Amino acid sequence: AEPPIRLPGSLVTADWLQRHLGQVNLLDATFVMPNSGRNPQAEYAAKHIPTAQFFSIEEIADDTTVLPHMVPSPEFFAAALVALGFDQTKPTVIYDDGSLLGACRCWWMLRVFGYDTIALLDGGLPAWESDFASTHLHASVKPGTFTPQPRPELVWSGADVLENLTNAKAVLVDARPAPRFKGEQAEPRPGLQRGHIPGSLNLPYSDLLDAQSKRLKPRAVLQILFAEAGVKADEPLVLTCGSGVSACVLAFALSLLGRRDSPVYDGSWAEWGSTEGCPVMLGPPQRPLHEAAGDDPDRN
Numbered sequence: 001a002e003p004p005i006r007l008p009g010s011l012v013t014a015d016w017l018q019r020h021l022g023q024v025n026l027l028d029a030t031f032v033m034p035n036s037g038r039n040p041q042a043e044y045a046a047k048h049i050p051t052a053q054f055f056s057i058e059e060i061a062d063d064t065t066v067l068p069h070m071v072p073s074p075e076f077f078a079a080a081l082v083a084l085g086f087d088q089t090k091p092t093v094i095y096d097d098g099s100l101l102g103a104c105r106c107w108w109m110l111r112v113f114g115y116d117t118i119a120l121l122d123g124g125l126p127a128w129e130s131d132f133a134s135t136h137l138h139a140s141v142k143p144g145t146f147t148p149q150p151r152p153e154l155v156w157s158g159a160d161v162l163e164n165l166t167n168a169k170a171v172l173v174d175a176r177p178a179p180r181f182k183g184e185q186a187e188p189r190p191g192l193q194r195g196h197i198p199g200s201l202n203l204p205y206s207d208l209l210d211a212q213s214k215r216l217k218p219r220a221v222l223q224i225l226f227a228e229a230g231v232k233a234d235e236p237l238v239l240t241c242g243s244g245v246s247a248c249v250l251a252f253a254l255s256l257l258g259r260r261d262s263p264v265y266d267g268s269w270a271e272w273g274s275t276e277g278c279p280v281m282l283g284p285p286q287r288p289l290h291e292a293a294g295d296d297p298d299r300n
Contacts, residue, residue: 004023004089004090004091005020005023005024005091006091007091007093007117007118007119008119009119010118010119010120010252010255010256011119011120011121011122011216011256012093012119012120012121012122013121013122013127014121014122014123014127014128014130014131014132015131017049017093017121017128018128018131018132021049021050021051022051023090023091024090024091024092024093025053025086025087025090025091025092025093025144026049026051026052026053026092026093026094026095027052027053027054027055027084027092027093027094027095027106028040028044028048028049028052028053028054028055028095028096028125029055029057029094029095029096029102029103029105029106030043030044030096030097030099030102030125031057031058031096031099031101031102031105031245033188034068034188034189035188040054040056040097040102041054041056043097045136045138046136047125047134047135047136048125048134048135048136049095049121049125049128049132049134049135050133050134050135050137050139051139052095052139053084053085053086053139053141054084055084055094055102055106057069057102057105057106057245059080060072060076060077060080060109062076063076067243067267067270067271068189068243068244068270069105069243069244069245070244070266070267071109071112071155071266074113074148074150075148077109077113077146077148078113078146078147078148081144081146082143082144082145082146083141083143083144084141084144085139085141085142085143085144086144086145086146087144087145088115088144088145088146088147089145090117091117091118091119092110092115092117092118092119093118093119093120093121094106094107094118094119094120094121095120095121095124095125095128096124096125097124097125097126098123098124098125098126098127098214099124099214100120100124100205100209100214100216100249100252101205101245101246101248101249102245103120103121103124104120104245104248104249104251104252105244105245105248107120107248107252108154108248108251108252108264111151111154112150112151112154112155113146113148113149113150113151114148114149114150114151115146115149120252122215122216123213123214123215124214126214127215153261153263154261154263154264155263155264155266156238156263156264156265156266157265157266157267158265158267158271158272158275158278160238160265161197161238161240161265161272162278164238165197165198165199165279168199169236170235170236170237170238170263171199171200171201171231171232171235171236171237171238171287172197172199172200172201172237172238172239172240172265173200173201173202173203173226173229173231173237173238173239173240173250174196174197174200174201174202174203174239174240174241174247174269174285175203175204175205175239175240175241175246175247175249175250176196176202176204176241176242176246176269177204177206178202178204180194180242181195181196181202181204181285182195182196182202182282182283182284183195183196183280183282183283187242187269187273188242189242189243189270191274192269192270192273192274193273193274193280194273194280194282195273195280195281195282196269196280196281196282196285197240197272197278197279197280197281198279198280198281198286199281199286199287200240200285201229201230201231201285201287202229202284202285203225203226203229203231203250205241205246205247205249205250207225208222208225208249208250208253216252216253216256219256219257222253222256222257223257226253226254226257229285230285230287236262237254237259237262238262238263238264238265239251239254239262239263239264239265240264240265240268240269240272241268241269242268242269242270243267243268243269243270244264244265244266244267244268244270247264247265247268248264250262251264
């Protein structure tokens, strides 16, 4: 067998992908927000990059909870990838409609289950279509291979976040738009409180994208954006958002900056904002109180 190809980095161009189409697992992980009126599965059926398989964020998910698209069991995840013809000996390229939402969530899920040889297609399907043809033909697959090696430290639960309010092991960064973070605007999912988890910072994921090209801004700019949001250089971070998807865009951006393993709070606001007894704050971000007072949390 020929040796697997090497990915040139965490992002690949359409040109690179076109030259290596048969040598990578290619996943279309397009995800849309509730009430968008769109159906990613139907969009994939209508057109996708040749050889791509559809990775459904909604279906490759824990079906035992009412919370949206939570991480499934290792067995469920592995079975889904085998059904997609995934070959764990090959590198993987993930793309979506250009929003980065689904692609980053899929990237994070693969990493949660111990698979790391991944790049995202820079610019997503629009970048591909500006140079190459898409197809409506679905590539047939033979069963693939995937042995999960779970990394539970990449996934935080509501209990972890609650405990963090007192032991302050990590600083939370919320990827939702500022009006939702501050509680000025209702959540897109019904029945949720407004506001944010106390002590969390706010860096809306859309701030990381170039308004015109929709691609991630240069690394130097990403670095500045995290700093301006109040993130300190070496502190541990946990990423959160509305339902655990846009938080993964922050996780991917951080990995480009050399912070590879920032956990995501999987339930995010869908869980926190609907759970009795979870404290909520309104207004702009404020760092954890014991820091503001200058206390060393380890001394007590």
